Amino acid sequence: MQFNKLGTSCPDCRLADLCLPYGLPANEVVQLANIVRKKRPLKADEHLYLQGEECQSLYAIKSGSFRSYITNPDGSEQIIGFNFPGELMGIDSLYYGRFTSSAVALETGSVCELPLPRLNALCAEFPGLQSQVLRVLGKEIAADRDKIVLLGHRSAQEKISIFLLMLSKRYGALGFSEREFNLPMRRQDIANFLGLTIETVSRQLAELNKQGIVRIKHRNVEIKDPLQLKALVEPCHSHCSSASLG
Amino acid sequence: MQFNKLGTSCPDCRLADLCLPYGLPANEVVQLANIVRKKRPLKADEHLYLQGEECQSLYAIKSGSFRSYITNPDGSEQIIGFNFPGELMGIDSLYYGRFTSSAVALETGSVCELPLPRLNALCAEFPGLQSQVLRVLGKEIAADRDKIVLLGHRSAQEKISIFLLMLSKRYGALGFSEREFNLPMRRQDIANFLGLTIETVSRQLAELNKQGIVRIKHRNVEIKDPLQLKALVEPCHSHCSSASLG
DNA sequence: CGGTCATTTGACAAATTTCAAGGGGGGTGG
DNA sequence: CCACCCCCCTTGAAATTTGTCAAATGACCG
Numbered sequence: 001m002q003f004n005k006l007g008t009s010c011p012d013c014r015l016a017d018l019c020l021p022y023g024l025p026a027n028e029v030v031q032l033a034n035i036v037r038k039k040r041p042l043k044a045d046e047h048l049y050l051q052g053e054e055c056q057s058l059y060a061i062k063s064g065s066f067r068s069y070i071t072n073p074d075g076s077e078q079i080i081g082f083n084f085p086g087e088l089m090g091i092d093s094l095y096y097g098r099f100t101s102s103a104v105a106l107e108t109g110s111v112c113e114l115p116l117p118r119l120n121a122l123c124a125e126f127p128g129l130q131s132q133v134l135r136v137l138g139k140e141i142a143a144d145r146d147k148i149v150l151l152g153h154r155s156a157q158e159k160i161s162i163f164l165l166m167l168s169k170r171y172g173a174l175g176f177s178e179r180e181f182n183l184p185m186r187r188q189d190i191a192n193f194l195g196l197t198i199e200t201v202s203r204q205l206a207e208l209n210k211q212g213i214v215r216i217k218h219r220n221v222e223i224k225d226p227l228q229l230k231a232l233v234e235p236c237h238s239h240c241s242s243a244s245l246g
Numbered sequence: 247m248q249f250n251k252l253g254t255s256c257p258d259c260r261l262a263d264l265c266l267p268y269g270l271p272a273n274e275v276v277q278l279a280n281i282v283r284k285k286r287p288l289k290a291d292e293h294l295y296l297q298g299e300e301c302q303s304l305y306a307i308k309s310g311s312f313r314s315y316i317t318n319p320d321g322s323e324q325i326i327g328f329n330f331p332g333e334l335m336g337i338d339s340l341y342y343g344r345f346t347s348s349a350v351a352l353e354t355g356s357v358c359e360l361p362l363p364r365l366n367a368l369c370a371e372f373p374g375l376q377s378q379v380l381r382v383l384g385k386e387i388a389a390d391r392d393k394i395v396l397l398g399h400r401s402a403q404e405k406i407s408i409f410l411l412m413l414s415k416r417y418g419a420l421g422f423s424e425r426e427f428n429l430p431m432r433r434q435d436i437a438n439f440l441g442l443t444i445e446t447v448s449r450q451l452a453e454l455n456k457q458g459i460v461r462i463k464h465r466n467v468e469i470k471d472p473l474q475l476k477a478l479v480e481p482c483h484s485h486c487s488s489a490s491l492g
Numbered sequence: 493c494g495g496t497c498a499t500t501t502g503a504c505a506a507a508t509t510t511c512a513a514g515g516g517g518g519g520t521g522g
Numbered sequence: 523c524c525a526c527c528c529c530c531c532t533t534g535a536a537a538t539t540t541g542t543c544a545a546a547t548g549a550c551c552g
Contacts, residue, residue, distance in 0.1 A: 078399070095385045095388050144390035152438070153324070187499060196399070199501085201499095218548095401508095444532095446509075448532055495550105498547105498548085504543080510538080511534105512536105513532105515531085516529100518530105519527090
């Protein structure tokens with residue numbers, strides 16, 4: 001059994017249940033681990049890939065956090081998401097064969113590289129892996145749907161609250177505290193992602209702080225009152241509901 | 247060779263190149279056509295599926311147009327997209343096995359139903375179909391990314407302009423006019439989708455009308471000056487660009 | 493210790509929403 | 523065939539939110 005130089009391979013990876021190997025029989029996990037080409041350590045602000053490059057591999061995050069963004073034709077940029085350990089990056093590029101977004105490390109981190117040709121070959125061999133890839137893609141679509149809902153017709157305070165709760169939940173899923181964590185991204189990144197200005201983000205965070213719902217110091221977040229934070233997210237949207245009919 | 251009762255089967259469908267059969271060898275297309283269970287005609291405001299239902303089939307749109315929306319826990323709704331012929335609906339639900347959104351017809355239309363068990367079986371048999379499904383999923387992800395970019399930090403006028411251009415492009419891809427088409431959805435649907443109020447949508451459309459860029463009468467849209475419309479979409483977003491660094 | 497960058501804060505401006513009222517089309521029933 | 527009604531859409535004025543501009547504070551790094 002081969003092991004990669006940096007870190008442990010899939011059978012021993014503590015993230016296996018959050019990543020591609022989830023639910024696969026042991027022998028398939030070993031095969032999967034064998035095609036993982038290398039684990040690249042990246043420093044903060046180092047790019048994992050650039051929009052437009054040929055997409056030859058997918059990347060599973062092993063540690064650290066990343067920011068994905070799209071560069072518009074006019075040069076402006078839009079952050080489309082933040083990524084954490086166990087997540088697969090690059091799958092938005094499967095369709096075009098080239099990366100449709102860029103990915104950059106927010107802090108020191110490492111990834112597992114999955115060469116697409118070898119991954120495809122393995123999928124043809126193991127239907128279980130194939131459907132697992134489908135599931136991951138489906139999960140990605142579901143996550144994007146959540147982002148669309150997050151961005152649609154919500155106040156700055158709601159967006160910020162949802163954002164904090166989203167991070168809290170994801171840290172929880174990784175086995176970290178849901179109540180207290182560090183923001184790996186700058187205020188500006190949050191603002192860009194949420195479609196707000198940096199000043200509005202700062203003011204809304206200050207407001208949540210003042211109300212005692214969260215305690216924010218620099219990039220450290222402590223959620224003091226999760227229930228109240230959740231309550232901010234779902235006020236009466238009666239005027240939105242009219243979209244239904246049915 | 248079997249034919250479905252309503253409409254033509256895949257080998258003869260004029261949408262084949264926009265749909266799942268694209269690029270597949272003829273014999274595989276025939277097999278695919280054989281698993282298409284039925285083509286359901288739907289009237290306006292009739293639901294194709296409801297959020298929470300078990301997802302047993304995917305649906306390819308044959309004619310008409312649809313609106314997909316998510317119902318939030320508080321009862322409010324968020325439209326996540328509009329769908330046109332050749333597009334596959336339900337793939338956002340593959341991960342959970344249940345529909346994560348509801349789909350309703352905006353006008354009279356019909357769909358091809360693809361039962362998932364039979365589709366999966368066929369995928370196992372034909373790797374080409376399998377990768378085609380992957381491509382469609384990738385396309386869906388790319389489309390969702392476009393929506394996220396559309397919703398992020400853009401003015402009402404930009405959103406409306408992008409929306410009109412998006413529709414124009416899609417009608418063009420279907421072989422219809424890019425310059426003149428009918429909106430199948432209400433103003434309220436547009437507003438909900440774009441994260442605006444119905445009044446803002448109405449005012450922005452009136453403004454584009456007044457400037458002579460488009461001519462809008464009820465639900466009929468004629469794009470008089472596509473270049474100027476495109477110019478509205480990409481003003482200088484200098485303040486957004488700072489998200490990059492790298 | 494100085495410089496740079498991220499963040500906060502304040503005052504003002506602009507965009508969008510809210511509230512309110514008034515047309516206009518299409519469909520139904522007389 | 524016409525009148526009526528309902529719903530969709532438009533328009534106006536005021537209120538609110540958010541963005542813009544400007545300046546100050548604070549953290550981090552060499």
